[in-house]
């Protein structure tokens with residue numbers, strides 16, 4: 106694992122981290138499309154925090170519409186194996 110992992114660089118902590126990809130239904134497209142799952146930091150006062158209830162988004166690769174994942178879907182996304190290659 107690289108020492109330049111974004112999570113370890115404070116200046117990059119505001120950048121979303123890709124968690125993985127999955128097929129899910131997109132309301133905007135009206136069909137199942139590939140979505141990129143992101144963990145999205147949130148700025149609280151002066152710092153970005155990674156752990157907040159709406160920190161996992163799924164973005165449709167067709168229309169770029171983002172959905173906030175909650176509950177079981179969020180837990181599943183966060184438990185995906187991370188790949189930094």
Ligand SMILES: [Zn+2]
Nearest residue numbers: 131134165168
């Ligand atoms: Zn879509």
